[in-house]
Amino acid sequence: MNPVHSTAPDTPLAETAGEGSAPAFSPLYQQIQQLILQRLEAGDWKPGEAIPSEMDLAARFRVSQGTVRKAIDELAADNLVVRRQGKGTFVATHAERHTQYRFLKLRADEATTAETPANDGSERRVLEFRRLRAPAEVARALALRSGEAVLQVKRVLVFSGVPTILEELWLPGQPFKGLTAAQMAAYKGPTYAMFELDFGVRMVRAEEKLRAVAALPAQAELLGMTPGAPLLSVERLSFTYNDLPMELRRGLYRTDTRHYHNELN
Amino acid sequence: MNPVHSTAPDTPLAETAGEGSAPAFSPLYQQIQQLILQRLEAGDWKPGEAIPSEMDLAARFRVSQGTVRKAIDELAADNLVVRRQGKGTFVATHAERHTQYRFLKLRADEATTAETPANDGSERRVLEFRRLRAPAEVARALALRSGEAVLQVKRVLVFSGVPTILEELWLPGQPFKGLTAAQMAAYKGPTYAMFELDFGVRMVRAEEKLRAVAALPAQAELLGMTPGAPLLSVERLSFTYNDLPMELRRGLYRTDTRHYHNELN
DNA sequence: CAGTGGTCTAGACCACCAA
């Protein structure tokens, strides 16, 4: 009764078994997890929507509910999916209150709770919006061929009237075809939510490199600081499913009244 | 057969049930988790040692193996314990290769793997070692009364011949009674491992606040930089069990050839 | 080989939510 060797009614867990060289065995629940992941990637279930119930999935995949449960548990641990008792399991999204701005770790020094930008005194100023050929460094980060079309956006984020973040976004041209400067400026709420809604691009995880740098005159000007003042440089590479890089973001954070908060386990 | 209402043979899950005001119900596996946690805190099982097998614990607590399993799963997810198939479950420690330096997120710019200090070209220079009364700010962070005895250690960490981190450690006097400057200087390997071995203090998690600051002349001197150069300020508060703060560490990191690496989920 | 953690199942019951 191992689905690996059965012609399942929904998506058979064929796994092209018996190649000889590599056993490549993986537990059933991981196979189920992969299948669910594929559906998420394919966009069968969209961000914010409910996925089928555990019972339903168990029946489709011809496994027990417990096995589906373990598969979903891992997806939930990776923030790909959110469980809600009594209601169902939902595809995670950057558009919801609770998971909003989960990649922004900047906090006001006094605040104990997470910072919620895009609120009262906050504002976004788009400075530049360009379509150009990817510089070598950017191409490498985004896994593009050097010279491929990319979008470059420069903007300033203002919190409580204080220009706090100066950042530069690099996006691959293909997936974000049609993105305009007006769109970048107009959208309320998290930029990542807009990426989901308008382009079907879901950022799943990210890696950041932090450094302390001295503000260049132009940068200092835009952030209302003196040239040479220390700024926190945050280089973020964000990934969709399958570890596909989809955004390179270089930010300069003012940290005179705010700090980057990190939890270590 | 609910242990909450039974006189268990080992540690009864009494939970002082039936207080009337707050139901305060928690699932069985969480109660088991707490019991295991208490043993860890009490030091019944020491870092690096194996805890009893799942079967054993299940028998002691009079619950099924699956329930113990879920309890341990959560402890493993929190890095309090490490599972090893075929061998057993072990109390996590900062002294082991794989979990060493898990709080140090500084990496060489080229390196893709995690940095391993305390290796070839690395060195630790203890600059100061003092026993003094806690300043208000330190006392607050460490949950001490202002003026209680604390230890202050200043040191420089040198990687590959380059002085890279200038840091200041604040430790509560009581738990670290007997710590000497010589001990700080002599111990090879992670400082947190020494804390475990010599003082039974296990750091379980930490919170960090990062800022960019300008190097003061004295700091610049020690790190071989020019005054005013940007440095990454990392203020870390480390906790033992029960969210008890046990160390305040203020570090200044050179980030000219290294960066602070962070993963976001 | 015995002992450990890891997987999988089937079924019972509980807690929560919405209609």
Added chain:
DNA sequence: TGGTGGTCTAGACCACTGC
């Protein structure tokens, strides 16, 4: 009230480790 996720059990079998 029915459907969903959440807990708990008991038992079978697998995979890995070390004697």
